[in-house]
Amino acid sequence: MSVLQTVTRTVPDWRLVARQRLYWSTVYRRTWRATVFSSFVLPLFYVLAMGVLLGGFIDAGSARLEGAPSYLAFVAPGLVASYAMQVVIGETTWPVLGMLKWDRTFHAMTASPLSVPDIVAAHLLFVAFRTATTCGVFLLVMAPFGIFSSWLGVLLAWPVTVLVGLGFGGVMHAYSSTVRGEEAFAPVFRLLVVPLFLFSGAFFPIANLSPVLEWVARVTPLWQGVDLTRMLVLGHVRPGLALVHLGYLVVLAATGWVLAVWRLGKRMEV
Amino acid sequence: MSEPSPPAERGDPLVHARGLRKAYPVRGGAAGEVFEAVRGIDLDVQRGETFGFLGPNGAGKSSTMRMVAAVSAPTGGELTILGLDPRTHGSQIRARLGVCPQDDTLDNELDVRDNLLVYGSYFGIPKAELARRADELLDFVQLRDKAKGKVVDLSGGMKRRLTIARSLVSDPELLLLDEPTTGLDPQARHLLWDRLFRLKAQGVTLVLTTHYMDEAEQLCDRLVVMDGGVIVASGTPLELIREHSTREVAELRFGVGENQRHADAVADLAERVEVLPDRLLLYTDDGERALAEVTARGLSPVAVLVRRSTLEDVFLRLTGRTLVD
Numbered sequence: 001m002s003v004l005q006t007v008t009r010t011v012p013d014w015r016l017v018a019r020q021r022l023y024w025s026t027v028y029r030r031t032w033r034a035t036v037f038s039s040f041v042l043p044l045f046y047v048l049a050m051g052v053l054l055g056g057f058i059d060a061g062s063a064r065l066e067g068a069p070s071y072l073a074f075v076a077p078g079l080v081a082s083y084a085m086q087v088v089i090g091e092t093t094w095p096v097l098g099m100l101k102w103d104r105t106f107h108a109m110t111a112s113p114l115s116v117p118d119i120v121a122a123h124l125l126f127v128a129f130r131t132a133t134t135c136g137v138f139l140l141v142m143a144p145f146g147i148f149s150s151w152l153g154v155l156l157a158w159p160v161t162v163l164v165g166l167g168f169g170g171v172m173h174a175y176s177s178t179v180r181g182e183e184a185f186a187p188v189f190r191l192l193v194v195p196l197f198l199f200s201g202a203f204f205p206i207a208n209l210s211p212v213l214e215w216v217a218r219v220t221p222l223w224q225g226v227d228l229t230r231m232l233v234l235g236h237v238r239p240g241l242a243l244v245h246l247g248y249l250v251v252l253a254a255t256g257w258v259l260a261v262w263r264l265g266k267r268m269e270v
Numbered sequence: 271m272s273e274p275s276p277p278a279e280r281g282d283p284l285v286h287a288r289g290l291r292k293a294y295p296v297r298g299g300a301a302g303e304v305f306e307a308v309r310g311i312d313l314d315v316q317r318g319e320t321f322g323f324l325g326p327n328g329a330g331k332s333s334t335m336r337m338v339a340a341v342s343a344p345t346g347g348e349l350t351i352l353g354l355d356p357r358t359h360g361s362q363i364r365a366r367l368g369v370c371p372q373d374d375t376l377d378n379e380l381d382v383r384d385n386l387l388v389y390g391s392y393f394g395i396p397k398a399e400l401a402r403r404a405d406e407l408l409d410f411v412q413l414r415d416k417a418k419g420k421v422v423d424l425s426g427g428m429k430r431r432l433t434i435a436r437s438l439v440s441d442p443e444l445l446l447l448d449e450p451t452t453g454l455d456p457q458a459r460h461l462l463w464d465r466l467f468r469l470k471a472q473g474v475t476l477v478l479t480t481h482y483m484d485e486a487e488q489l490c491d492r493l494v495v496m497d498g499g500v501i502v503a504s505g506t507p508l509e510l511i512r513e514h515s516t517r518e519v520a521e522l523r524f525g526v527g528e529n530q531r532h533a534d535a536v537a538d539l540a541e542r543v544e545v546l547p548d549r550l551l552l553y554t555d556d557g558e559r560a561l562a563e564v565t566a567r568g569l570s571p572v573a574v575l576v577r578r579s580t581l582e583d584v585f586l587r588l589t590g591r592t593l594v595d
Contacts, residue, residue, distance in 0.1 A: 112392035
């Protein structure tokens with residue numbers, strides 16, 4: 001054989017992806033009780049503290065709240081989108097490193113018929129499932145507060161939160177497959193998660209930032225998700241901007257997915 | 271996989287390699303700088319035999335095993351496994367292999383039986399069949415009473431047995447074992463060897479790496495000795511001993527620091543003399559006669575022993591080093 005080109009599959013074989021359902025359902029059965037608190041109680045706390053109680057001190061008219069009728073209505077959809085990011089970062093940092101390094105689950109999987117693209121696909125589908133359940137519950141928790149303009153908007157906002165999750169999930173999966181140890185996660189939280197959470201327009205309209213920072217906020221993925229979720233939930237959809245948001249998040253999710261397959265493939269090879 | 275995988279025909283080797291190479295990029299090294307772990311080896315593993323790789327740490331055994339397991343792509347040479355090319359049919363090959371890795375890759379979060387069920391599900395084995403095999407295998411590796419136990423509570427030997435059970439859950443044609451008994455106590459090793467003998471008797475083809483010569487002598491029909499990424503000798507254990515060593519070995523211990531000094535005085539009594547830090551080895555076909563001559567020359571070693579040659583002697587001869595440093 002003179003030409004030694006490795007023919008490595010880069011797209012998932014969906015039959016092999018489906019064979020990981022027992023693994024992921026077993027993982028979920030083991031952890032779902034712990035997620036009940038974070039999925040149901042925590043959103044309620046957020047909406048009560050930030051929306052109802054803190055919001056009680058804020059009477060900026062709807063003109064200064066990007067058209068939201070109240071601060072509660074403004075902050076609640078932002079919280080859902082931010083929550084999607086947080087849940088996903090939690091699922092794609094330590095768990096990925098654990099499967100690589102501590103339990104070596106990926107090594108066991110690649111000794112079976114599964115290949116890296118199948119493993120990444122199943123993992124990201126699980127991430128999507130986790131986002132869908134937690135954000136679905138979050139949206140339901142918000143219902144009694146009377147801020148939804150229509151159920152259709154809420155039904156559309158739900159998959160948007162999943163898309164936000166996949167946007168962060170793929171990129172973080174790739175990052176976690178690259179790092180050597182868990183100390184690499186602290187900067188992610190300090191430099192990425194916390195600033196995005198605070199300044200991506202979940203808590204205040206980004207027009208309040210200086211013009212430069214406002215533009216910085218606009219290009220961050222979380223603002224795209226926050227703004228799109230808010231538009232849909234409150235029923236103030238600006239179609240052009242909504243499509244930009246949607247396109248941005250789809251491209252991010254797809255890019256992250258490709259990166260995740262590439263990085264895990266590299267890591268498993270050596 | 272549902273597409274048919276061509277069965278290797280009878281007589282065709284299950285593993286066939288010619289000039290097989292593996293080079294890794296050196297981390298932090300110059301661009302294009304590589305470390306060659308495997309430097310061109312030829313192999314043929316026949317159906318039903320137990321084939322061993324013997325060699326010290328860093329000899330290239332594990333790199334070779336990873337290529338044979340179709341998880342690591344060769345960087346040179348030819349390799350077919352079960353008649354298929356791992357570069358294009360990795361998934362199909364792995365579906366028919368059992369792999370028992372050197373480092374434990376059991377899932378600590380799952381109980382013992384779930385480890386078998388989850389791993390088996392990657393092979394697409396139907397649920398009922400999988401449950402039946404899991405129970406059968408737990409019996410086989412004597413872990414039935416631990417079925418609901420946690421993996422973290424198992425001893426090293428139990429974990430290795432569970433790993434072997436897991437590698438058998440897909441009913442593989444070829445079982446790869448990377449240092450199956452490293453780190454186990456003697457009792458656990460013998461229990462494991464017993465299980466491997468039973469598999470062999472059932473006709474399973476075994477390929478294993480080890481740096482224990484007793485393990486290689488016990489288990490392997492045929493083996494290769496690897497050193498520095500190449501094969502330095504191959505054959506049955508007996509052939510290797512006949513070819514590369516004498517019938518007997520006389521061991522003389524003169525005490526610390528005294529061995530080198532006495533080596534010259536006995537050099538003519540054997541075909542070859544090896545000086546180890548703690549003893550002299552005299553390679554000869556008649557150990558007792560050599561000993562008698564040593565005594566006749568007025569030398570008085572602290573301890574003496576005459577034994578048959580082993581693979582350890584072969585290895586020492588071939589590489590100038592003992593196997594386990």
